[in-house]
Amino acid sequence: MTLNAENTTFSIAGRGLKLDTAEDAQEFVDSILSQENLEKVILSGNTFGVEAAQAIAKALEQKKTLKARKIFVFDASDIFTGRLREEIPHAVKALCNSLEDKQLVELNFSDNAFGPAGVEPMVDFLTNNRSLKILKLNNNGLGPSGGKLIAKALLRAAEKNAVEGRESSLTTIIAGRNRLENGSSQVLADAIAAHGTLTEIRIPQNGIRSEGIVALSKGLAACKNLQVLDLQDNTFTESGSRAFAKALVEWPKLKLLNIGDCLLSADGGVIIAETLLLGHNKDLEHLNLQYNEINSKGVSILASAVSSHLKNLEFLELNGNCVNPEDVNSQEVHVEREIQDSVIEIKSQEIKIQEEDHGIQKTVVEVNQEIHESVREKDKSMLKDTADAGQPSIPAGQTSLKDVANDNNIREAIPEVKLQEVDREIHEGDRGISENTTANEQVEALTERVSRCHYL
Numbered sequence: 433m434t435l436n437a438e439n440t441t442f443s444i445a446g447r448g449l450k451l452d453t454a455e456d457a458q459e460f461v462d463s464i465l466s467q468e469n470l471e472k473v474i475l476s477g478n479t480f481g482v483e484a485a486q487a488i489a490k491a492l493e494q495k496k497t498l499k500a501r502k503i504f505v506f507d508a509s510d511i512f513t514g515r516l517r518e519e520i521p522h523a524v525k526a527l528c529n530s531l532e533d534k535q536l537v538e539l540n541f542s543d544n545a546f547g548p549a550g551v552e553p554m555v556d557f558l559t560n561n562r563s564l565k566i567l568k569l570n571n572n573g574l575g576p577s578g579g580k581l582i583a584k585a586l587l588r589a590a591e592k593n594a595v596e597g598r599e600s601s602l603t604t605i606i607a608g609r610n611r612l613e614n615g616s617s618q619v620l621a622d623a624i625a626a627h628g629t630l631t632e633i634r635i636p637q638n639g640i641r642s643e644g645i646v647a648l649s650k651g652l653a654a655c656k657n658l659q660v661l662d663l664q665d666n667t668f669t670e671s672g673s674r675a676f677a678k679a680l681v682e683w684p685k686l687k688l689l690n691i692g693d694c695l696l697s698a699d700g701g702v703i704i705a706e707t708l709l710l711g712h713n714k715d716l717e718h719l720n721l722q723y724n725e726i727n728s729k730g731v732s733i734l735a736s737a738v739s740s741h742l743k744n745l746e747f748l749e750l751n752g753n754c755v756n757p758e759d760v761n762s763q764e765v766h767v768e769r770e771i772q773d774s775v776i777e778i779k780s781q782e783i784k785i786q787e788e789d790h791g792i793q794k795t796v797v798e799v800n801q802e803i804h805e806s807v808r809e810k811d812k813s814m815l816k817d818t819a820d821a822g823q824p825s826i827p828a829g830q831t832s833l834k835d836v837a838n839d840n841n842i843r844e845a846i847p848e849v850k851l852q853e854v855d856r857e858i859h860e861g862d863r864g865i866s867e868n869t870t871a872n873e874q875v876e877a878l879t880e881r882v883s884r885c886h887y888l
Contacts, residue, residue, distance in 0.1 A: 440469045445507070446477035450514075451484035464491040472505040476540075479513045485523035489530035496533075503534045509568070510543040512550075520546045525553035532556070535563045542570035542606070548578035558585035562593070566604040570634075574607070576615030582607070583616060583623040590626035604632040608662070617644030621651025630655045636664035636690070645672035653679035662690040664720065673700030677707040686713050692720040692749060701726030701753070705733035711741040719745060723752035731755050 442464055451457045457480075464470065475488070492503070508527060512520050524546065531539070539557075544550060551574060558564070569582065586602070593600050605624070612620065617640055624630060633652070640648065645668050652658070661683070668676060673696045680686075696704060701724055708716075719742075721734075731750065738745055 439467050440471040441474070442467060442470060442472065443474035444478055445474045449478040451478060452481040453483045454487040456481075457484040457487040461487050461491040464488070465494065470495065470503055472507075473503060474505070474507040475511050476507050476509040478511055479515060480511050480523055481515065482519050482522045482526075485511075486526045489526035492527075492530035492534075503531070504537040505540075506531055506536060506538070507540045508544070509540050512544045512546060517546070517549060520544070520550050521553050524550050528554050528557040532560055536561060537563060538566040538568070539564060540566075540568040541572065542568045543572075545571075545573045547573045548575060548581060551578045551581045555581060555585045558582065559588045559592070561589070562598070563601055565601050566606075567602065568604075568606045569610070570606050571609040572607075574610040574612065574616075576611070576613050579607070579610060579612040579616030580619050583619040586623040587619070587626055590623070600627045600629045602627045603629055605630065606632075606634045608634055608636040608638065610635075610638055612638040612640060614641055614644035614647075617647045621648045624648075624651040625654035628654045628656065631657050631685075632660040633658065634660070634662040636662050636666070638666055640666040642667060642669045642672035646675040649675040649679040653682045656682055657685055658683045659685050659715075660688045661686065662688070663694060664690045665693040668694045668696050668700055668724075670697050670700045670703070673697065673703045677703050680704070680707050681710060681712040684712055685715055687715055688718040689713075689716060690718075690720040692722040692724065694724055696721070696724040696726060698725055698727040698730065698754065700724070701730030702733060705730045705737060708737040708742065709733055709740065711737075714741050715744055716742050717744050718747045720747075720749040721753070722749045726750070726753040726755065728755050 442460070444460060449456075451460075454461075464473070473492070480488070495503070506527075512523070515523075524541070541550075541554070550572065551569075558567075567586075572578070574582065589602075590600055612635065620635075624633065633655070640663075645663075645666060649672075652661070668691070672694075676691070680689075691704075701721070704721070705726075726734075731753070734750075738748070
């Protein structure tokens with residue numbers, strides 16, 4: 433258990449505790465009740481049964497004074513590992529009810545695979561709380577139906593704000609990896625539009641296809657102060673890209689845009705690049721466009737946008753697109769940006785590969801030369817030894833052991849020279865080298881041949 437110096441944080445994060453009963457949680461209940469200035473409650477990384485969760489909730493409910501109600505952060509991520517599906521809604525309901533009258537700023541129920549059943553107990557809280565700024569529901573397996581429940585609750589909250597004449601407090605929604613799909617896109621778009629105060633929206637990996645992107649883009653366009661948008665690993669295609677481009681011009685304060693792995697298509701990539709070239713997103717610092725089938729035309733337009741308007745860009749991811757590096761002249765961009773580095777890196781890799789291939793080819797040639805030189809030297813040495821031993825001389829025109837091998841008289845005169853064996857070894861070596869699949873293996877085979885060039 434962690435208590436900070438100001439006595440404002442209660443945390444048992446990451447301890448792997450299994451708390452089943454109220455008795456199991458009593459130590460932590462006492463600690464919560466003793467902290468008058470409590471602002472943060474962090475339960476993540478433990479597992480709570482219904483009774484234990486209700487005990488914690490009861491402790492929070494007892495903090496009724498104005499000072500005690502300033503619980504700004506409640507982190508309940510990853511707190512239901514190993515729990516039965518029917519247990520979880522009761523635990524979630526107890527915890528949410530205890531927070532409804534608090535001045536909560538951040539609610540985090542991420543990494544709890546409770547699906548739509550776990551979302552339903554949150555509806556009243558999300559509808560009635562007026563101070564919530566940050567909602568984190570990442571990796572909860574919500575599905576389209578769970579996404580609709582959350583969106584409808586947020587929409588009702590926005591309607592209540594309008595009736596009361598107050599601005600929404602909501603600034604951040606994080607709901608990635610939830611299989612929201614097209615089925616929840618329209619109501620989610622309506623909820624986002626109703627909370628025009630949103631500055632950060634992260635809903636990656638949700639299986640939203642082009643029709644859903646079209647609907648979602650209309651809602652996103654209403655968030656004029658948007659600074660962070662992450663839609664990675666959904667599917668745009670050209671139609672989604674065209675709708676998204678209309679929204680893109682509405683975000684002059686945008687700093688991070690992640691639409692990587694979204695299958696923009698070649699035409700969609702051009703549309704997005706042309707929109708950035710209009711100069712409405714000059715504050716952009718981080719741009720991810722990887723694996724989108726963007727072609728050289730799209731990248732060239734993007735290069736112009738970077739050079740002309742994106743002076744604050746610090747990170748640009750273009751990996752995995754259909755770009756020929758020769759089609760992009762980095763001298764025309766005039767800025768040291770990731771787009772230049774990517775092209776230069778591709779060219780450098782190509783040069784390196786060519787140099788390596790050249791080096792291997794050169795090595796093969798050198799080894800071949802070494803083999804032939806070795807054979808010639810051994811030929812000379814054998815002929816000299818033969819002459820010194822008084823053996824018949826080599827007839828005119830025969831200048832090597834191979835020629836000698838063709839003369840039966842001389843072959844009989846030097847029976848100790850195993851010419852046929854030498855020829856067979858050399859031919860076998862040639863065949864083995866041609867069958868090798870890599871240049872490195874060829875070098876090794878040739879080197880072995882050198883070591884086997886013996887005659888006596």
